[in-house]
Amino acid sequence: MLIVQKYGGTSVGSAARIRRCCRRIAQTVAAGHQVVAVVSAMGRTTDRLIGLAHQVSSAPPARELDMLVANGETITAPLVAMCLQDRGLPAVSLSGPQAGVLTSNHHSRARIQEVRPTRVLEALDQGRVPVVAGFQGATEDFEITTLGRGGSDTTAVALAAALGADVCEILTDVDGIMTADPRVVPEARLLGHVTYEEMLELASVGAKVMHPRAVEIGELYGVPIHVRSSFHPRPGTMIVSQVPMENRKRVRGVAQDLDVAKVTVLGVPDRPGVAAAVFEPLAEAQISADVIVQNVSTQGHTDLTFTVAEADLERSLALVGPAAARVGAAGVSHSAGLAKVSIVGTGMLGTPGIASRMFRALADAGINIEMISTSEIRITCIVERGGAAAAVRALHRAFELDQVALAPA
Ligand code: ADP
Ligand code: ASP
Ligand code: MG
Numbered sequence: 001m002l003i004v005q006k007y008g009g010t011s012v013g014s015a016a017r018i019r020r021c022c023r024r025i026a027q028t029v030a031a032g033h034q035v036v037a038v039v040s041a042m043g044r045t046t047d048r049l050i051g052l053a054h055q056v057s058s059a060p061p062a063r064e065l066d067m068l069v070a071n072g073e074t075i076t077a078p079l080v081a082m083c084l085q086d087r088g089l090p091a092v093s094l095s096g097p098q099a100g101v102l103t104s105n106h107h108s109r110a111r112i113q114e115v116r117p118t119r120v121l122e123a124l125d126q127g128r129v130p131v132v133a134g135f136q137g138a139t140e141d142f143e144i145t146t147l148g149r150g151g152s153d154t155t156a157v158a159l160a161a162a163l164g165a166d167v168c169e170i171l172t173d174v175d176g177i178m179t180a181d182p183r184v185v186p187e188a189r190l191l192g193h194v195t196y197e198e199m200l201e202l203a204s205v206g207a208k209v210m211h212p213r214a215v216e217i218g219e220l221y222g223v224p225i226h227v228r229s230s231f232h233p234r235p236g237t238m239i240v241s242q243v244p245m246e247n248r249k250r251v252r253g254v255a256q257d258l259d260v261a262k263v264t265v266l267g268v269p270d271r272p273g274v275a276a277a278v279f280e281p282l283a284e285a286q287i288s289a290d291v292i293v294q295n296v297s298t299q300g301h302t303d304l305t306f307t308v309a310e311a312d313l314e315r316s317l318a319l320v321g322p323a324a325a326r327v328g329a330a331g332v333s334h335s336a337g338l339a340k341v342s343i344v345g346t347g348m349l350g351t352p353g354i355a356s357r358m359f360r361a362l363a364d365a366g367i368n369i370e371m372i373s374t375s376e377i378r379i380t381c382i383v384e385r386g387g388a389a390a391a392v393r394a395l396h397r398a399f400e401l402d403q404v405a406l407a408p409a
Helices: 015-030 045-056 062-086 118-125 152-163 196-204 212-221 274-284 310-326 354-364 385-398
Strands: 002-007 034-039 091-094 101-103 112-115 129-133 136-138 144-146 167-172 193-195 225-229 237-240 253-269 292-294 301-308 331-344 371-375 378-384
Touching: 002 015, 002 152, 015 034, 015 062, 034 062, 034 118, 034 152, 045 062, 062 091, 062 129, 062 136, 062 144, 091 118, 101 152, 112 152, 118 129, 118 152, 129 152, 152 167, 152 212, 193 196, 196 212, 196 237, 196 253, 196 331, 212 225, 253 274, 253 310, 253 385, 274 301, 274 310, 292 371, 301 310, 310 331, 331 354, 331 385, 354 378, 354 385, 378 385
Parallel strands: 002 034, 002 167, 034 129, 091 129, 101 136, 167 225, 193 237
Antiparallel strands: 101 112, 136 144, 225 237, 253 301, 253 331, 292 301, 331 378, 371 378
């Protein structure tokens, strides 16, 4: 088999941990497989580099920030390659651009446009383990880009797709995809399978265990993804197209996103084109506006409220203010310190009573719901950030997720 193994930041967080990952790569090769390794920056390196940038600049330019943070992964890859060589396993480190990761030019949130894995294939042909730096790529003009926080997952899945790998293993510091973040809900259970659709929804609303774009690419190219622990050999979670029948009829997981702020455009004239005028500048600036609510028109005016990541709040206000003035709105207000809590599961589709059970559980926990949004397989409530953890625990209990059978994969 050809296996792409991605090792996350905690898993390569020290020299000892790098040695342990290399032992695992060597064992996989010894079992007769071809391995392509994709590695993240060690531990909290990326956070540290971003922190440094903000100590020398009040607003680090996105291009320079990418030149800086891409180095986290650039350090890990050669360390892993030399450790493998030290074990007698031929290996070669490759940067994202050397591995053929070609991206759009949106710094800090670039999208992979194509992977041209010539050098990866060359290394495999020579019997060497390619060790690719995750998270980073380059544009056609050789500008260095990064794929967004958690983006090494996307490097791995995109490479697996380009190579036609049999499986992409995401090796991380938890046992797999759990019913909730085990740091928030200690009784969270491991899920044997989740669908791409469920994982995409979970990842998009804050379950940081997988980068959303990785799941999207996995589904598009039919890459089997196995999320599992790097610390032990037990199987984790398979991300697949269909989950077994018995798992369909329920909420599968709860997620939270603590980085939420909301913006309200007040007294917007109720006529065509107003929402477009407000959201177009945000889209151009690559800011994603999320939960969007427009209330009922009274006397020809409505309020338009939406959420953005808190980190994007300042920029959003700078863009929305002038747009609101242009369309004749009465003003703009905002608040930070919010969170999203969501329940996800394909079993929700067409199952009545799930929303009311969610709202009842939050009410009983004394949590006020500020906004609500839904998809076919997800319900999201915006709440005060301080109450988010309690909300997640209440929902985990209300949907009996602590009783999910311990599922062998
Ligand atoms: P890595 O460095 O390996 O990429 P991440 O920190 O990106 O690891 O992702 C793993 C973390 O995701 C876990 O430590 C856990 O706290 C968090 N997490 C959030 N939601 C979930 C979930 N539903 N299942 C498992 N882990 C989750
Ligand atoms: N090092 C990057 C981050 O911390 C990418 C990753 O770990 O996947 O976000
Ligand atoms: Mg990650």
